Amino acid sequence: MGNDYASKIEQLGAYDIKKGESSISGLSSGAFMTVQLHLAHSSRFAGVGVIAGGPFRCAESFRGAAPLAEDAYVQSAEYVCMSPLTSQTAPNAMRLAQLAHDTAEAGEIDAISNLAGDKIYLFTGTRDTVVYSDVVRCTRRFYELLGVAPADIAFDDTVPAGHSIVTDNPEDSLLDTNQPPYINRSTFMQSHRILNHIYDDLQPPSERLSGRLLRFDQTEFFGNEARASMSDFGYAYVPHAVEKGAPARVHIVLHGCKQGYGYVNYVFGRADVTNQAPYGNRYITTTGYNEIADSNNIIVLYPQATGSDGGGLQNPDGCWDWWGYTSPDPEQPDYYSRDAIQIRALHGMLSRLGG
Template sequence: MANDIVQLRNYNVKKGESSISGLSSGAFMTVQLHLAHSASFAGVGVIAGGPFRCSESFRGAAPLAEDANVQSAEYICMSPLTPQTGPSAPRLAQLAHDTAQAGAIDPLSNLKGDRVYLFTGSRDTVVYSEVVKCTHRFYELLGVASDDILFDDTVPAGHSIVTDNPEDSLLDTNQPPYINQGGFMQSHRILHHIYDGLKAPAPQTSGRLLRFDQTEFFGGEARASMGEFGYAYVPRAVEEGAPARVHVVLHGCKQGYSYVNYVFGRADVTNQAPYGNRYITTTGYNELADSNDIIVLYPQATGADGGGLQNPDGCWDWWGYTSDDPEQPDYYSRDAIQIKALHSMLSRLGG
């Protein structure tokens, strides 16, 4: 990766053929971004993520809407006591219809024909499998054909993206950096499900991993909770003008390049976890993208603790922490600050 900080530029990208995948908070955001801009996407990969607007499942969880969303996120959308106390796919599907009817997201008819990959590790103790099963049902209720959905709950994985790297954590681990070894590259399974006829991954990448200035896409606003830099892998053939597609990869909590643990509200820089850019460089996306003319976009969330922003783990916003009005959050809509930034990056690339 070059040390230069560049601006994203336009490439010869095929319209409507972009895709997204993410883990955990990145998976929840994947569903949100998919529905908000469904006209732009052909498929998604959701690893340990719940359905659209899940954190609004139970307004009665607390007197304040902001607290109720957090309670719903933690105890309904991540670790429900029973399947019956988890999120309701029919209710959230209806909420998606209402949101589209109000014009806050793209028409749901765009979802027809999209490919959806859903994964839950059977040893995941962070986001329970029942939640991901609800996401499966949610997409079916929105009209995505069963044949277009691949749902995998058979792997005894913890909360993680799975790789074949011997250096990564044991498969059933449920702790950072949430990258576990399981004998296969999950990123490859995601891309193969979304796109037909992909070539084998390149044994060695030929393109460039770019570091770009993210702040122009969210105006440098602190409430966006996004890092100063984002990253993009661009294959050499794409640099030279070949038709391309874009795949957006959304990391989970504690996985951004700038993640620092907060202790009593202070950044514990001395004991900073050495996760760095592992999600960008070791999860297998770049090698498969290189041989198939796919640009891989790696936007970055960052952590903050204190003041008006409570996001110490650098999660993507799927419960409303970026919203100006907790009573009427907009974190899921086309106007949400993070979704606007992500789609603007995609648009800059040409997708």
């Protein structure tokens, strides 16, 4: 695979995609967004992988947390959906499942019945100090309440991992690390476990990649609106056979906070470019997705969020929106719906590919 993708910008193309067989996975804010995108467009997807993520509309758990809606949602996100003091103060799966039904009945997301038969992979590291295990257990219960069979849910809470996606790369962080780049090493590729759970017909990963990692213009999918908090460019890995016309599936990979290619650390509202760590494209190139996609004719789509600190947008860590920072009206957030600016953009990319 060549490295010319770094300087070349392409328009995302169309391929022969198997309808209804796409999937998503993500870590942290990408995991919360995975659940949102899954419910918003459940007719398009066959399964998801959720690494350290909570249930749908979790940030709206306790509106009474603060007088201002945006403050209440941020506090709910942090103290209910990420680090609840006890299991009793963790998200309420039954309430959020009912909220999902209500949202579907209002026509803001696809029908809940589409979730039946989907494959769900859930992971929480026992040493994760960022998103607690009680939250991910709530996500399991949430999906069960929405009709996903327990047999279709793979739930792993046995690995002493910190807040991270797990790889078998010797150069990655120690397994129990809870700091950037949130890629920790063990003896397995978590991306392979995710895809093997969602699809039951996969071949072993390629030892040598045949395809291309391309960079494309994301701005056409969100109208270059600053409130989208998305980067100018996204990435996609396309296996050689798919470029030659072979039928394919699409897997969307959503990075976590501080993991986008354009992540910049903000200190006191200023971009601290001089001291930022050079994480580069590690989530895109070293987490194992491309290798298993290459041997199974799967296009891997890597959309990119970006950070901003100041003005009307508060997202300094480049997180995907799962608490409402992109919503035009904080009192009536839309971040979870088909009309949300980030979800529209992600769905637009999938549709362009043919999925």
